[in-house]
Amino acid sequence: MAAPAGAACSRDPYVAIVQVSGRLDPVLVDFIRSEVEGADPDCVRWVVLQLDSSGAAGNEDGLNGLLDTIGSSPVPVAVWVGPSGNQATGEAVDLLAVADRTGAAPPHAHIEVTHDLLEARGVDAADLGTTRVGDRVDADRAAELNLVNDDSATIGDFIVRLPGVESQASEGGGRRPTTEVQFTKLPLLGQLMHTVSSPAVAYLLFVIGLALLIFELFTAGVGVAGMVGAGALVLGCSGLASLPTRPIGVALLLLAMFGYAVDIQTGVPRVWSGIATVAFAMGSLLLFDGVSISWITLAVAIVGMSLAMLSGMPTMVRSRFSTPTIGRDWMVGELGVARTAIAPDGVVVLRDAPWRARTNRATPIERDERVRVVAIDGLVLEVEPESGGAQDYRERARQRR
Numbered sequence: 001m002a003a004p005a006g007a008a009c010s011r012d013p014y015v016a017i018v019q020v021s022g023r024l025d026p027v028l029v030d031f032i033r034s035e036v037e038g039a040d041p042d043c044v045r046w047v048v049l050q051l052d053s054s055g056a057a058g059n060e061d062g063l064n065g066l067l068d069t070i071g072s073s074p075v076p077v078a079v080w081v082g083p084s085g086n087q088a089t090g091e092a093v094d095l096l097a098v099a100d101r102t103g104a105a106p107p108h109a110h111i112e113v114t115h116d117l118l119e120a121r122g123v124d125a126a127d128l129g130t131t132r133v134g135d136r137v138d139a140d141r142a143a144e145l146n147l148v149n150d151d152s153a154t155i156g157d158f159i160v161r162l163p164g165v166e167s168q169a170s171e172g173g174g175r176r177p178t179t180e181v182q183f184t185k186l187p188l189l190g191q192l193m194h195t196v197s198s199p200a201v202a203y204l205l206f207v208i209g210l211a212l213l214i215f216e217l218f219t220a221g222v223g224v225a226g227m228v229g230a231g232a233l234v235l236g237c238s239g240l241a242s243l244p245t246r247p248i249g250v251a252l253l254l255l256a257m258f259g260y261a262v263d264i265q266t267g268v269p270r271v272w273s274g275i276a277t278v279a280f281a282m283g284s285l286l287l288f289d290g291v292s293i294s295w296i297t298l299a300v301a302i303v304g305m306s307l308a309m310l311s312g313m314p315t316m317v318r319s320r321f322s323t324p325t326i327g328r329d330w331m332v333g334e335l336g337v338a339r340t341a342i343a344p345d346g347v348v349v350l351r352d353a354p355w356r357a358r359t360n361r362a363t364p365i366e367r368d369e370r371v372r373v374v375a376i377d378g379l380v381l382e383v384e385p386e387s388g389g390a391q392d393y394r395e396r397a398r399q400r401r
Contacts (some may be wrong), residue, residue, distance in 0.1 A: 001398055002220060003328050005302060005347050009040065009042040009043040010360075011042075011043060011046050011134075012179075012180055013043060013044070013179060013180070014037065014043065014044060014045065014179060014180035014181065014182050014325045015044070015045050015046045015047075015048060015159055015165060015177070015179055015180070015181050015182070016039055016046070016047045016048065016182050017048045017050055017155065017159075017181060017182065017183045017184065018031075018032060018035045018036075018047060018048070018049050018050065018182060018184050018185070019183065019184065019185040019186075020032060020050060020051045020052070020053060020095075021052045021053070021251070022051055022052075022053060022198065023054060023055060023056060023057040023197070023198065023309065024055065024056040024063055024091060024199070025056070025057035025194060025197035025242050026057075026059045026060070026062050026242050027061060027186070027190055027193045027197060027242070028186065028194050029055045029056075029059060029062045029063055029065075029066050031186055031190055032049065032061070032065045032066055033065065033069050035047065035068075035184060035219030036069050036070055036073050036075070036289075039075040040075075040115055041074040041075050042217045042364075044075045045073070045075075045076075045162070045164050045165060045179060046076050046077070046078055046159075046162050046164070046165065047073070047075055047076070047078070048077075048078045048079070048158070048159065048162075049077065049078070049079045049080070049095060049099070050080055050082065050154070050155060050166055051080065051081050051082075051086065051088050051092065051123070052081070052087060052088075053087070053088060053089075053090075053092035053093060053095075054085035054087060054089050054090055054092065055089060055090020055091045055092055055241060056090065056091035056092070057197055057199075057244075057291065059242070061192055061320050063091055063094070066095075067094055067095070067098050069238060070098045070099065073100045076100040076101070077098075077099050077100055078097050078100060078101040078103070078158070078162060079095050079099040079101075079102045079103075080102070080103045080104070080105070080152065080154070080155060081096075081103070081105065081109045081110075081111060081139070082103070082104060082105030082109050082150075082154070082155060082156070082158070082175075083102040083104075083109070083153075083155075084105045084107060084108045084109050084139075084153070084365060085108050086104065086105065086109050086110075086113075087109065087110045087111070087136070088104075088108070088110075088112065088370070089111075089112040089136065090112065090113045093111065093114045093116065094114075094116055096111065096116075096117055096120075096147075096148065097116045097117045097119075097121075098119035098120065099302060101149050101162060102135060102148040102149050103139075103148050103149055103150045103151065103152045103158045103161075104138075104139035104142050104143070104148050104151055104152075105139055105151070105152065105153050105154070106138065106139040106140050106151045106153060107138060107139065107140065108138060108139075109138065109139045110132065110136045110137065110138055110139075111136065111137055111139075111148070112127070112136050113132070113133050113135050113136075113137060113141045113145075113147065114133065114134075115133060115296060116287075117147055118133070118147075120157075121146055121147055122146075123145060123146055123147065123224060127145075128145060131145065131386075138150075138233075139151040147152060149161075151379050154400060157174065159177045159179075159181065160175045160176065160177050161368070165177055165179045166178045166179045166205045166248060166305060167179075172217070174175070178181065191236065192235075193205050193377050194252050196235045196236070196238055196239035197238075197239045197242045197243065197398045198239070198252070199239075199262070199288055199292070199293050200289045200293050200294065200297045201239060202235075202236055202238075202239025202240050202242075203236070203240075203284070203287060203288075203293055203297070203301070204297070204301060205232045205233070205235045205236030205239065206232075206233065206236030206237065206238075206239075206240060207236075207253060207280075207284075207305060208232050209229045209230065209231070209232035209233030209236050210228070210229070210233060210253070210254075210257045211214075211225065211229070211236075211257070211305065211308060212228055212229065212311070213226060213229040213233065213311075214234065214257055214260065214261050214264070214313070215229070215313060216229060217261065217268060218264060218265070218313075218379070220354070221368060225335060235281030243291060244288055244289040244290055244291055245287060245288060245289070245392050246286055246288065247291050248283075248286055249283045249286040249288070250283070250287070250322060251283070252279045252280070252283030252286065252298045252321065253280060253283035253284070253287070254281070255275075255279045255283075256276040256277070256279040256280035256283060256305075257275070258276070259272040259273065259275045259276030259278070259279065260272070260273065260276045260309040260313070260401050262366075263276075264309070264313050273309070273310055276309065277302075277306050277310075277348070280302060280305055280306070281302050284298050284301060284302060285288060285298070289302075327329050331350065331373050331376060331381070332373055332374065332375065332376065333372065333373060333374075334347045334350055334351070334372070335370055335371070335372055335373075336349055336350035336355075336371050336372075336373065336383070337368060337369070337370055337371070337385060338349075338357075338365050338366065338367055338368060338369050338370075338371055338383075340367055341357075341364060341365065341366055342357055342359050342365040342371070342383065343356065343357050343365070344345050344358045344359050344360070344364070345357070345358045345360070346365070348371055348381060348383055350373065350381070355379075355380075355381050356379060356380045356381070357371070357380065357382070357383045358373075358380055358381075358382060358383070359379045359382070359383055359384060360382060360384075363385075364378025365383065365384075369385060369386075370387075371383040371384065371386060371387040372384055
């Protein structure tokens with residue numbers, strides 16, 4: 001029953017509506033729990049969960065704690081599956097099972113029939129007729145089977161039927177609540193963390209972050225790709241940490257990136273590219289335990305990553321450096337400027353193009369200091385300071401000609 005308003009409340013009693021959308025991951029579960037626990041029984045008539053969820057994200061302990069909190073709350077908790085088109089399936093149905101009052105919006109709000117919901121509502125499975133446990137029923141059918149208290153089309157209609165909520169007649173012939181209604185949803189940071197806890201988003205952020213870091217590995221300096229990749233990888237890891245992630249899936253994805261990197265270094269797709277493609281596909285399929293990713297997402301990720309690593313990445317790396325690896329002897333003896341400190345590795349600018357560089361000298365090269373190229377090792381230039389170098393290579397090159 002609704003708790004009466006007491007003198008201790010400094011404001012008029014109100015109904016707190018908490019918007020619950022998406023899988024019940026730790027972020028969303030903690031948010032709902034804090035809203036229910038923080039509801040003052042002297043001020044809050046009802047806490048209403050406006051629900052649209054397809055289940056939990058593997059956090060069984062957290063969800064059980066939330067159900068206990070709702071069941072023992074001094075403020076009555078109601079759950080409304082709406083507006084039309086919303087759903088309550090999987091573990092999300094347990095919220096209806098422990099709520100004090102429930103409803104759903106016709107015609108297209110759907111609720112999954114579960115044993116826990118039947119037990120909580122006192123419905124015998126033999127009375128379901130053609131409906132079976134595991135089926136999804138619409139709001140009208142749910143109300144007919146007594147799985148919810150009513151089939152309210154709007155949140156307003158649902159609220160005015162709650163005990164203790166005051167209302168008045170509206171112009172359309174219905175009623176509208178006069179008790180104050182306050183809506184609450186996840187804050188901005190919480191929405192971000194809730195979004196990255198989606199299996200598809202966490203997976204894509206993780207693999208895209210790894211791919212961008214590999215691209216940055218074969219380019220000079222730390223640029224936009226590296227920063228974006230690092231950010232995506234951090235968010236992806238955060239999402240994976242909140243999901244039932246299999247270590248074997250993560251290991252296969254890391255192996256795939258290593259294999260791609262080996263052949264990007266050689267510039268030609270070889271055996272490692274084949275191993276990487278198989279590992280990436282298997283890692284994508286085995287990444288989550290009990291949580292599925294749509295086949296469209298998987299297909300786009302696997303095909304896109306394969307094309308990017310086998311064709312796009314080598315092309316981008318070659319265009320980034322703009323000069324073939326072979327036939328660059330002219331660079332030996334050229335002068336450039338250190339873009340970063342070189343101690344012993346860093347970046348130099350040679351003819352307006354950035355290059356990775358290292359020095360074999362004991363003394364580091366400072367930023368903005370002029371340097372001379374003394375040798376080339378793959379995509380890395382070996383340099384020394386212009387002043388104090390062992391030999392003027394430009395002069396030696398002239399003597400050869």
